[in-house]
Amino acid sequence: MSETMNIEDYLAQGGVLSAPGNVPARYRGELLRLMASFVDSELAASAGFADAINFAPGIKERIAASRITLEKADHAGRVLAVMGEFGTDMARYEAQHDWAARVARNADLGTARIGGDMRLSVLHYPITGWTDAVVLNVLQGLATGVQMTELTRVSYGPLADVFREIAPREARHAELGLEGLAQITATAEGREAARAALAYWRPRVEAGFGSLASARFDTLARFGLRHQTNQALLARWQDVANEKLAAFGL
Amino acid sequence: MARFHPLKVTEVRRETRDAVVLTLAPRDEDRALFDFTQGQYLTFRRDFDGEELRRSYSICAGLDEGCLKVGIKRVDGGAFSTWANENLAPGDEIEAMPPMGRFFTPIEEASAKQYLGFAGGSGITPVLSIIKTVLAREPRSQFTLVYANRQINTIMFREELDDLKNEYLGRFSVIHVLEQEGQEIDLFTGRIDAEKMTALFQHWLDADSIDTAFICGPEPMMLAIAGSLKEHSLTDAQIKFELFASSQPGKAKTRAVSRDAIAPGAGTAATVTLDGATRSFEMARQGETILDAAIANNMDAPYSCKAGVCSTCRCKVVEGEVEMAINHALEDYEVRAGYVLSCQAYPVSHRVVVTYDE
Numbered sequence: 301m302s303e304t305m306n307i308e309d310y311l312a313q314g315g316v317l318s319a320p321g322n323v324p325a326r327y328r329g330e331l332l333r334l335m336a337s338f339v340d341s342e343l344a345a346s347a348g349f350a351d352a353i354n355f356a357p358g359i360k361e362r363i364a365a366s367r368i369t370l371e372k373a374d375h376a377g378r379v380l381a382v383m384g385e386f387g388t389d390m391a392r393y394e395a396q397h398d399w400a401a402r403v404a405r406n407a408d409l410g411t412a413r414i415g416g417d418m419r420l421s422v423l424h425y426p427i428t429g430w431t432d433a434v435v436l437n438v439l440q441g442l443a444t445g446v447q448m449t450e451l452t453r454v455s456y457g458p459l460a461d462v463f464r465e466i467a468p469r470e471a472r473h474a475e476l477g478l479e480g481l482a483q484i485t486a487t488a489e490g491r492e493a494a495r496a497a498l499a500y501w502r503p504r505v506e507a508g509f510g511s512l513a514s515a516r517f518d519t520l521a522r523f524g525l526r527h528q529t530n531q532a533l534l535a536r537w538q539d540v541a542n543e544k545l546a547a548f549g550l
Numbered sequence: 551m552a553r554f555h556p557l558k559v560t561e562v563r564r565e566t567r568d569a570v571v572l573t574l575a576p577r578d579e580d581r582a583l584f585d586f587t588q589g590q591y592l593t594f595r596r597d598f599d600g601e602e603l604r605r606s607y608s609i610c611a612g613l614d615e616g617c618l619k620v621g622i623k624r625v626d627g628g629a630f631s632t633w634a635n636e637n638l639a640p641g642d643e644i645e646a647m648p649p650m651g652r653f654f655t656p657i658e659e660a661s662a663k664q665y666l667g668f669a670g671g672s673g674i675t676p677v678l679s680i681i682k683t684v685l686a687r688e689p690r691s692q693f694t695l696v697y698a699n700r701q702i703n704t705i706m707f708r709e710e711l712d713d714l715k716n717e718y719l720g721r722f723s724v725i726h727v728l729e730q731e732g733q734e735i736d737l738f739t740g741r742i743d744a745e746k747m748t749a750l751f752q753h754w755l756d757a758d759s760i761d762t763a764f765i766c767g768p769e770p771m772m773l774a775i776a777g778s779l780k781e782h783s784l785t786d787a788q789i790k791f792e793l794f795a796s797s798q799p800g801k802a803k804t805r806a807v808s809r810d811a812i813a814p815g816a817g818t819a820a821t822v823t824l825d826g827a828t829r830s831f832e833m834a835r836q837g838e839t840i841l842d843a844a845i846a847n848n849m850d851a852p853y854s855c856k857a858g859v860c861s862t863c864r865c866k867v868v869e870g871e872v873e874m875a876i877n878h879a880l881e882d883y884e885v886r887a888g889y890v891l892s893c894q895a896y897p898v899s900h901r902v903v904v905t906y907d908e
Contacts (some may be wrong), residue, residue, distance in 0.1 A: 304768045304769055304770070305768075305769045305770050307769070309769075310769040310770075310772075311898070313770060313773050313774055314773065314774075314776070314777070315769055315793075316772070316776070316791040316793070317793055318651070318652075318653065318791050318792045318793045319591065319606060319650070319651060319792075321604070321606045322592070322793050323906050324906055325864070325905075325907055326824075326852075326906060327865070328864065329851075329852030329864065329906060330852055330863060332852065332854060332860060332862035333852045333853070333854055333862050336854030336855065336860055336862055337854070359843060363604065371552070383860060385650060386861060387861045387879045387880060387881065387884075388859065388860045388861045388879055389878035389879055391861075392857075392859045392878050393855065395858050396855050396857055396859055415856060416853070416854060416855045416856030416857055418782055418854050418855075432658075452786070452787075457652070457790070457791045458651075458652045460786065461652055461787075464786070486843055502832050513587060515850065516850055519825060530706075538608055549906055
């Protein structure tokens with residue numbers, strides 16, 4: 301069985317790559333970009349959630365926020381280790397940005413990244429309190445759940461494996477958010493505060509699904525790094541979010 | 551950054567006419583670095599006429615063999631594999647990076663799993679490591695190997711596989727599929743394609759009982775097998791791939807360097823290729839990187855950290871000269887081959903031609 305085929309054809313037909321040594325140059329660039337975006341987002345999310353620990357009203361909530369802070373950093377580390385196999389200087393990368401830095405609450409970033417910091421734009425905004433933290437975690441957690449359906453089947457096998465390990469724990473973070481939201485919305489006052497936070501975060505999380513007419517998508521799809529369009533993912537997130545929020549009368 | 555360490559060749563065993571198995575020993579101080587997991591690979595490097603070649607070969611030893619072994623099949627025109635087959639002798643040293651790769655599932659002594667392995671040609675090497683380790687360390691698990699080769703005398707590890715069958719009676723079985731030799735059962739002759747997979751599942755393999763499948767071989771075989779496994783309801787998580795690199799990154803050729811000195815401050819004519827499309831534009835010679843210039847000219851060039859750390863923006867200079875301000879990601883051999891971090895690259899010649907596609 302020495303017959304081989306062009307690597308681009310192999311990928312277009314759903315092939316899986318397994319080592320830095322067998323990825324083509326353009327694939328390498330897009331794969332690293334995808335990983336960097338995830339790592340930066342997880343580090344920024346972890347840094348942002350660290351503050352939420354002290355907003356927590358009780359021990360259980362404090363533990364939930366701590367767990368999210370811890371595990372998001374751990375997930376960043378796991379994906380960064382895959383980047384390291386491509387030559388990324390991991391120690392320098394971790395310290396590359398101030399992951400806790402936030403813009404003003406009323407700033408408008410749209411979908412833009414800031415400089416070389418590839419975190420999702422929503423993770424540049426500051427969290428102002430416990431309800432605010434829980435609502436962001438619910439919305440972004442559900443968004444991550446939708447994104448994971450893509451990430452767990454990327455064509456770079458070692459990375460897909462890492463995402464498959466991460467996915468259930470990320471799903472648990474969203475569940476912790478929903479448990480928190482159930483507590484908050486038990487009172488009319490809480491529901492009101494949750495509505496205000498939703499109005500703030502929803503468009504910002506939505507922006508994280510990226511441009512709906514992404515020219516890059518075709519390239520990524522050909523490489524097996526993406527399967528569904530931003531539009532389809534956004535629609536799914538809206539459905540899931542609407543359904544979950546409706547259960548709390550939101 | 552992973553570093554290379556010398557390994558001593560302690561044995562060279564001829565496995566088939568065009569394949570050898572090397573036994574390798576790290577220095578005492580490197581021993582822990584070379585602890586491996588079944589299914590991992592080693593990356594070697596060697597200079598051939600001033601050009602550094604790197605090649606990865608899977609470890610074929612089981613965890614309990616207490617040594618490192620790799621099988622290297624000679625590829626026509628392959629400088630490294632030919633050298634390994636014809637020149638390496640016991641006592642020689644060869645440089646390797648510590649083991650890498652994720653082509654394995656964790657060993658659980660108590661579990662009783664059904665593994666299915668597919669190997670094409672020298673793709674047997676990591677699968678053999680997994681087979682030996684699983685049989686020794688998971689006493690209740692079973693392994694079925696489907697092994698494709700051109701003809702009987704090119705089968706690597708044929709005897710070793712036979713010995714394993716006898717040693718682990720009832721727990722290990724092998725189906726040899728030979729491309730060019732007729733066998734008693736027609737099904738076992740030819741290539742492994744979608745049709746043959748369907749037939750294998752009809753008569754020989756029970757898809758429902760499989761916990762994990764390992765595939766290592768050339769691209770068309772991997773596609774055919776993965777497609778068939780998914781049709782038989784195996785999930786992505788149950789299928790482990792190791793692409794038997796037919797197209798390992800080519801020779802790290804040193805590029806021709808043209809150095810035409812130019813007056814500071816003059817502009818540079820830049821030509822950038824991305825996704826097969828080439829664009830030419832004037833760019834500043836100071837204060838603007840190749841990456842920024844490409845982006846300013848509406849090219850969707852990849853980047854992330856913009857600090858010379860992550861290597862997302864790597865491109866290759868094919869003509870002209872650039873200078874990198876910072877490089878924490880590319881190794882010397884990549885730089886010698888013309889690769890630069892475009893976020894850190896400033897042109898220093900009148901004309902510069904770069905590509906993100908190579």
